[in-house]
Amino acid sequence: MRRMGDTGLVIRRRAIFTAPLASVALVALGAALWGTDGAFRQPLVSPVARWSPYTIVLYEHVLLTAVVAPLLIRHWRGLRRLDRGGWLAALGVAWGGSALATLAFTTAFEYGNPDVVVLLQKTQPLWAIAAAAVVMRERPLRRLGWFLAPALLGTYLLSFGDMAPADAFTGAQGRAALLALVAAALWGAATAFGRRTLVSLEPQLVTAVRFTLALPLLAVIALYEGVAAPPSAAHASDWPRLVGLALVPGLAALLLYYRGLVHTPASVATFAELAFPATALVVNYFALDASVSATQLAGFAVLWATIALLHRLPVELPASPGENLAIRPASAAG
Numbered sequence: 001m002r003r004m005g006d007t008g009l010v011i012r013r014r015a016i017f018t019a020p021l022a023s024v025a026l027v028a029l030g031a032a033l034w035g036t037d038g039a040f041r042q043p044l045v046s047p048v049a050r051w052s053p054y055t056i057v058l059y060e061h062v063l064l065t066a067v068v069a070p071l072l073i074r075h076w077r078g079l080r081r082l083d084r085g086g087w088l089a090a091l092g093v094a095w096g097g098s099a100l101a102t103l104a105f106t107t108a109f110e111y112g113n114p115d116v117v118v119l120l121q122k123t124q125p126l127w128a129i130a131a132a133a134v135v136m137r138e139r140p141l142r143r144l145g146w147f148l149a150p151a152l153l154g155t156y157l158l159s160f161g162d163m164a165p166a167d168a169f170t171g172a173q174g175r176a177a178l179l180a181l182v183a184a185a186l187w188g189a190a191t192a193f194g195r196r197t198l199v200s201l202e203p204q205l206v207t208a209v210r211f212t213l214a215l216p217l218l219a220v221i222a223l224y225e226g227v228a229a230p231p232s233a234a235h236a237s238d239w240p241r242l243v244g245l246a247l248v249p250g251l252a253a254l255l256l257y258y259r260g261l262v263h264t265p266a267s268v269a270t271f272a273e274l275a276f277p278a279t280a281l282v283v284n285y286f287a288l289d290a291s292v293s294a295t296q297l298a299g300f301a302v303l304w305a306t307i308a309l310l311h312r313l314p315v316e317l318p319a320s321p322g323e324n325l326a327i328r329p330a331s332a333a334g
Contacts, residue, residue: 027261028260052222054221069212094209150305151274
């Protein structure tokens, strides 16, 4: 909505909204399911299984595309609602957030401690807030600092504990950290692109488009690398693990996530996504015997407390609720 200012200039109306608690909770719940990812993925890239990251991600998306194909076929006419910007956003979600980010994340497991790889995903808010400002023109208010400070504190404690940050970036661990940061940047940007796509499509259709558009790119990459076929040493137990990887931290997580993202600004959702590394720390402790210190547990508590208050964070949007997504005005948040 626009109006004429006193100087004759066209001024676009902006309003301040906060996301409903239930929507933020759905985003956090979907992200928490992502935290189970390492328990499925790490054993596949181990020296015993010897799956290539390219092969893992390719077959993960083959399974996901097969599952969502009936939905895509039934509702393909809905894709007509995507304009040029919507298609570009959909490609950003699929190629960046689903294909390349997952490849970088999976490859990182070959080199580093799974906890460090996963916990570095907590840098996503920095990337997502910047992308949301460009893609969705969202402007978190200065009050964001009250959430950012404890989130960063919890991030540091959870990632490094009492260890100096430089110690986590040496040798192979440094390469793993770099790949993990690339994944975090791509996933952070995908949050904003996902919000843009949800302007035109339902959450289930966005999920279907994400997996389907990513598959051709992944097939080309796997063929180029010569790893399109499963490893000859693949064990029978690898396949149930691959199916679990696709359905739990893949399909189920994204269905919940996009349902909540409909009513959650990207700059708020990305903080709720910190449930991913926070939950992964616990899952990795039990499933992969990754150690957890008392300092890391303290960071875990600080981070989750911050996530629990996210629904109170106001964000300035470039339109009224009718012109954007269904987000409550801040005055109605209580």
